[in-house]
Amino acid sequence: MGRPRTLAEKIWEHHVVARPADSPAGTDDLLYIDLHLMHEVTSPQAFDGLRLTGRTVRRPDRTLAVEDHNVPTDTGELQDPVGRLQLETLRRNCAEHGIELYRMGHARQGIVHVIAPQLGLVQPGMTAVCGDSHTSTLGAFGALAFGIGTSDVEHVLATQTLSLPRPRTMAAEFTGSLPDDVTPKDLILALIARIGPGGAQGHLLEYRGAGLRTLSMEGRMTMCNMSIEAGARAGMFAPDEVTFAYLSGLPHAPSGRAWQDALAHWRSLPTDQGAVYDRTVTIDVSSLSPQVSWGTNPGQTVSVSGTVPSPEEFEDAGERAAAARALEYMGLTPGTALRDVAVDAVFVGSCTNGRLEDLRAAADVLHGRRLADGTRMLVVPGSAEVRLRAEEEGLDQVFKAAGAEWRLPGCSMCPGLNPDRARGQERVATTSNRNFEGRLGGRSRVHLVSPAVAAATAVAGRLATPKDLT
Ligand SMILES: CC(C)[C@H](C(=O)O)[C@@H](O)C(=O)O
Numbered sequence: 001m002g003r004p005r006t007l008a009e010k011i012w013e014h015h016v017v018a019r020p021a022d023s024p025a026g027t028d029d030l031l032y033i034d035l036h037l038m039h040e041v042t043s044p045q046a047f048d049g050l051r052l053t054g055r056t057v058r059r060p061d062r063t064l065a066v067e068d069h070n071v072p073t074d075t076g077e078l079q080d081p082v083g084r085l086q087l088e089t090l091r092r093n094c095a096e097h098g099i100e101l102y103r104m105g106h107a108r109q110g111i112v113h114v115i116a117p118q119l120g121l122v123q124p125g126m127t128a129v130c131g132d133s134h135t136s137t138l139g140a141f142g143a144l145a146f147g148i149g150t151s152d153v154e155h156v157l158a159t160q161t162l163s164l165p166r167p168r169t170m171a172a173e174f175t176g177s178l179p180d181d182v183t184p185k186d187l188i189l190a191l192i193a194r195i196g197p198g199g200a201q202g203h204l205l206e207y208r209g210a211g212l213r214t215l216s217m218e219g220r221m222t223m224c225n226m227s228i229e230a231g232a233r234a235g236m237f238a239p240d241e242v243t244f245a246y247l248s249g250l251p252h253a254p255s256g257r258a259w260q261d262a263l264a265h266w267r268s269l270p271t272d273q274g275a276v277y278d279r280t281v282t283i284d285v286s287s288l289s290p291q292v293s294w295g296t297n298p299g300q301t302v303s304v305s306g307t308v309p310s311p312e313e314f315e316d317a318g319e320r321a322a323a324a325r326a327l328e329y330m331g332l333t334p335g336t337a338l339r340d341v342a343v344d345a346v347f348v349g350s351c352t353n354g355r356l357e358d359l360r361a362a363a364d365v366l367h368g369r370r371l372a373d374g375t376r377m378l379v380v381p382g383s384a385e386v387r388l389r390a391e392e393e394g395l396d397q398v399f400k401a402a403g404a405e406w407r408l409p410g411c412s413m414c415p416g417l418n419p420d421r422a423r424g425q426e427r428v429a430t431t432s433n434r435n436f437e438g439r440l441g442g443r444s445r446v447h448l449v450s451p452a453v454a455a456a457t458a459v460a461g462r463l464a465t466p467k468d469l470t
């Protein structure tokens with residue numbers, strides 16, 4: 001028996017191809033990458049780089065591309081010439097290099113971080129990368145998954161490896177028992193509110209503890225998704241029976257004898273007893289309640305039942321200044337009850353909360369109710385498969401009956417890169433993950449919430465939890 005190791009350390013060490021003696025800080029390892037995912041926004045220059053140096057794609061069979069950020073979610077044509085060019089370029093590059101591409105309209109199309117898990121492509125113990133920061137979502141499977149820049153995309157395309165500094169590890173230990181109205185989105189928002197948007201900087205963050213025992217794979221993905229919003233390099237959950245049950249029978253999951261072999265390996269991955277993390281933060285979930293961001297970073301978050309804070313409440317001068325600026329941008333006054341804040345638009349979707357479980361949570365609240373007058377709502381499934389399953393369950397009917405728009409899969413009203421944008425200074429309650437100035441276009445004001453809070457807010461016309469609805 002060697003020294004006790006964390007989940008992250010085990011995966012890392014399994015993938016070291018070389019320890020280059022000449023790395024800048026002497027701390028880089030060359031890692032083998034099991035899975036490389038791509039989308040239209042961050043791949044064009046990487047292919048250009050390959051072309052310039054006369055190289056080809058090393059493992060097209062371990063590479064998969066999908067159209068997600070720029071796609072229109074209504075049946076209209078994409079008018080934006082930059083967005084269109086990126087899609088056309090991805091199509092050309094994939095055809096040239098023999099890479100599978102799921103185009104809009106394909107049964108497997110959807111947001112990259114939503115489709116990869118559904119296909120069983122991401123498995124415990126793997127390394128997975130994509131030129132997209134929310135690749136951290138895939139850590140829910142006990143994989144080491146992170147976003148990379150465009151030059152790294154080129155490196156992975158050419159070599160199927162990546163040179164990375166050995167990271168530090170961090171544990172977020174959730175204790176206590178989860179109140180029934182607290183969702184995974186509330187958990188991750190509460191964690192970021194506690195440690196700050198840079199609180200896990202440079203670390204591989206493992207979510208653990210009895211407080212997370214009831215989480216499904218979808219819930220774990222929601223939490224891992226926002227690891228990057230806490231500054232972490234990646235987020236992860238140890239694989240367990242919930243993981244194995246989810247993977248079993250998926251198109252790319254192993255089967256037969258290979259499944260048994262895989263299980264034996266996967267069961268060896270969880271962090272050993274006595275393993276030491278570089279940092280640990282503990283959070284008691286028993287006292288948590290539904291959360292909402294009031295500012296322009298995800299750490300500026302409070303309980304929906306709370307009030308807008310005053311900058312004076314922050315000890316740190318930097319945080320004080322950031323709060324003052326955020327309040328001005330958000331058009332909020334300290335002391336206002338969040339429940340009194342009226343919203344113009346609601347978005348349910350994105351790689352944070354665009355999975356079936358999220359749509360069910362929103363539909364549960366909307367069932368038999370109508371949107372408040374003057375509030376618009378977009379419900380956008382994270383993938384074509386989610387859309388199909390939601391329709392089989394009749395969720396689309398619930399959304400439409402309530403007055404919401406039911407759309408085609410894509411990133412939609414999350415990045416401001418397609419026609420689904422906020423209008424002017426619209427105040428939007430969204431289930432996505434980023435709330436910085438202008439994220440949804442214009443001077444829109446964004447409040448990050450769970451699907452249940454988003455739906456309740458659409459009905460109330462102001463920030464609300466399902467329990468606030470009569
Ligand atoms: C376009 C892409 C590079 C970006 C990311 O990396 O996260 C996007 O997905 C986002 O959420 O802002």
Ligand code: SF4
Nearest residue numbers: 134350351411414415
């Ligand atoms: S849904 Fe939003 S956060 Fe997720 S990949 Fe698309 S743009 Fe990025």
